[in-house]
Amino acid sequence: MNTEKKQIVILGGGTAGWIAANLMAVHWKDKFDITLVESPNIGTIGVGEGSTPPLRGFFSAIGVPESEWMNECQATYKVGITFKDWSVKSGFDHYFHPFLSQPDEFSAPAFFHNSFLRRKGIDLEGHPDHFFLATELAKQKLAPIAPPNFPFEINYGYHFDSGLLGKFLAKKAATKGVKHQLATVQDVTFDNQGNIKTLVTDNGEHIAADLFFDCTGFRGQLIQKALKVPYHSCAKSLFNDSAVVFATEQTGEPESQTISTALKYGWAWNIPLQNRIGNGYVFSSSFCDEDKAETEFREHLGLLDADTEARHIKFQVGRVEQHWAKNCLAIGLSQGFIEPLEATALDMVQETVVRFIEAYNQGEGTDKFRQDFNNRINARFDAIRDYIVCHYRISSRTDTDYWIANGNNQHISRSLHAILASWMAGNNITDELERQKLDAYFPNVSWNCLLTGKGIYPDPSQLKPGNDMAHKYKIEQLQRYIKGCALNFKSHSEQLKLLTTS
Ligand SMILES: Cc1cc2nc3c(=O)[nH]c(=O)nc-3n(C[C@H](O)[C@H](O)[C@H](O)COP(=O)(O)OP(=O)(O)OC[C@H]3O[C@@H](n4cnc5c(N)ncnc54)[C@H](O)[C@@H]3O)c2cc1C
Incomplete structure (x- = not known):
């Protein structure tokens, strides 16, 4: 062992633990020795199979091409999410939330124009499904990989088998020098400043380190049980458990x-x-x-x-008050979970680790950097929470007590309240999103897709025809453009087959 290096112990071998191990090994291999400890008796959660686009950045950061991991993890490409039957408004029984791409820069202004004027009472096509390339790729089951003669940035995420991804990342971490130990931790000891000194296993072994990462899932063995960091539940605004x-x-x-x-x-x-x-x-x-x-x-x-x-x-929905407390960082389900509707959990894992490395490099764990880091991660959690709560709050279903309670729910944050009030007043919500810093995670266009896709518009009987300026974008032309762009993409299965030959 290199005695000059400090020690990191990651407790937990779910996706969060192994993502953290790989990122740490890439960024801090000269600074820390890294050991991942996981229980042979406590399983992983075993779900979590959808991602958002930033996961591409993770694989790129750890130097793993798609051809190396996708087949091994039974992975497919993901261009967004269709939401079906969330609304009973005529014409809005489904919509697509796209991952945006460069070709959308041409068509997105038409979406904003039409949907804004429709809210002002002009009879324009304002359903988001007409305006984005990813919607067409999804409709035709195409893969989002553009050929060289279509040189535009295309955004996408993945679907994968979470168990296989964990195994793959464990193998990768081993090649980067991460040590792996099987043990169940029962207790911890503290130094006189309240930092964690050692983990105590069920056979009495003490595992010492300078930094501990709690990746123990919903148990929150270190952050919640040992350090007793308070947990803020979102159960009043998000009912699913x-x-x-x-x-x-x-x-x-x-x-x-x-x-x-x-x-x-x-x-x-x-x-x-x-x-x-x-x-x-x-x-x-x-x-x-x-x-x-x-x-x-x-x-x-x-x-x-x-x-x-x-x-x-x-499962439980909510988050801890501090993700980094003393010498412990909580990552994954131990730090919190906003339900899986937009598949944001692994993105939060990645963001937590990357921002922690940044903050620690700058401040070596001083209080100011810790506080700034915690504020930043909390703001991200809360922005995601607001977006997910909005899905339920604006649903027009009333067929069960569940949907009626969601539609009437008064436990929504002040920030979401302000956005909905701004939307209902017919305003452009961009300013409100920026003021609340809520566009940091889900951009303006996502909020607009959510609200328009569920048909939060004036009643059709109140719409007026509008003049030529209002009708300056022609849906048929936009559709020709989008369908033309889509001609450049291969079928999903054809593209997946190329993974074996690339
Ligand atoms: C229903 C559902 C659907 C989801 N869908 C998505 C999705 O589509 N997309 C997405 O990004 N995320 C999703 N998630 C979240 C995702 O599953 C998790 O974020 C991800 O799997 C990471 O989990 P984890 O590693 O934090 O915890 P876990 O997988 O629970 O791993 C915990 C680890 O800690 C170890 N451990 C626990 N206690 C001890 C102890 N005392 N000693 C030693 N080891 C210990 C266990 O052995 C295990 O290795 C979903 C979650 C749920 C509940």
């Missing part, structure tokens, strides 16, 4: 999108992998018990008579 999960067979051309379908007491995901489809129903146990949810979900999937075994998962 349970999921039932099934895999089904992948048949035919895989989708290049996640599909989220609202059901009676929550929503169901459909995540296409190379070899199977991941399905889960996220619901609220305050409105529906496990058996009822499983039956509704089986019905939805056409699996009522099948003997496929379901897995039930409980």
Whole structure:
């Protein structure tokens, strides 16, 4: 062992632990020795199969091309999410939330123009599905990889098998010098400043380090149990706390999108992998018990008579008050979780690690840097929370107590309240988003897609025709442009096959 190096111990070998291990090994291999300790008896959460575009940045940072990891993790490409049955407004029973790309710079102004004037009462096409390239790629099940003769930046994320991704990242971390130890931690010891000194395993071993990363999932073994950092629950604004999960067979051309379908007491995901489809129903146990949810979900999937075994998962929504406390950084589910509707959790893992490295490099753990870091991560959590809460608050479903309670929910943050008030007053919400710094995670265009996609517009009977200036963008022309751009992309399966040959 290099005695000049300090020690990092990462506790937990789920996706969060292994993402952290790889990033640390890349950025700090000369500064720290890194050991990941995980329990042989406590499993990982075993879900979390959709990502946002920044995951590409993670693989690039650790030097892993798609050809190396995607097949091994049964991964597919993702260009966005379709939301189905979240609204009962005519013409708005589904919409697509796209990952934006460079060609959208031409068509997005038309979206903003039309949707803004429609809110002012002009009868224009304001449904977001007409304006973005990713929507067309998803519709045609195309992969978002542009050929060299179409040299535009295309944004995308992935779907993957989370168990296989964990194994892949563990292997990668080992090649970067990360040590791996199997042990269950039962207790910790502290120094006289209240920092964690050692982890105490169930066979009495003491594991010492300078920095500890809590990646123990919902247990929050270090940040919550040992350091007793307070936890702020979001359960009053986000009711879901349970999921039932099934895999089904992948048949035919895989989708290049996640599909989220609202059901009676929550929503169901459909995540296409190379070899199977991941399905889960996220619901609220305050409105529906496990058996009822499983039956509704089986019905939805056409699996009522099948003997496929379901897995039930409980979760909590909220976050810790400080993600970095004393000499401990919480990463992943231990630091908090805003439910999986927009698949943002791994992005938060990545952001937490990268910002921590930045803050620590600058301030070596001094209070000011710790405080700034915590404020920044909290702001990100809260911005994501507001966006997700908005999905539920503006849903026009009233078919169950669950949807009525969501629609009437008064436990929404002041920031979300201000955005909704600004939207309802017919204003451009850009200023409000900037003022609240809420566009740092979901940009303006995402907020606009969410509100327009669910049909938060004046009643159609109040719309007026509008003049030529109002109608300056022609939907047919935009559609010709978007469909023309889409001609450059291969089918999803064809592109996936190229992974083996690249
Ligand atoms: C229903 C659901 C759907 C989700 N969907 C998505 C999604 O689509 N996209 C997304 O990005 N995220 C999603 N997530 C979140 C995602 O699953 C997690 O962020 C991700 O898997 C990381 O989990 P983790 O590593 O923090 O915790 P875990 O996977 O729970 O790992 C915890 C680790 O800690 C170890 N451990 C625990 N206690 C001890 C101890 N005392 N001693 C030693 N080791 C210990 C365990 O052995 C395990 O290795 C979803 C979550 C849920 C609940």
